[in-house]
Amino acid sequence: MASYNRKREIVRDIESHFGGAGALCLQDVARYLHLSQSSARTFCRDITWFTLGKKRMFLAIDLADKIIRTSVEGNPDDKSIVVPRWR
16 A cells, blocks of 8 residues: 555656656656666666657656665655666
């Protein structure tokens, strides 16, 4: 249950940053996670995507799931979003 609530919080945070968008292009993913475009591409490589025009789009719910899977959570009740840093 905690994972579902956490995922919902992350999706709402993504939507608030991008004006209600439920899907982000790679540039938006990089901006949201504070990563370079190359690092964002690495982060998104195993996330399901679709094309819109010429852009590869990622659903916010899938991004939230990936953030939860790759973040290190010390306290499961912690509400802050832990953004992975790829170096």
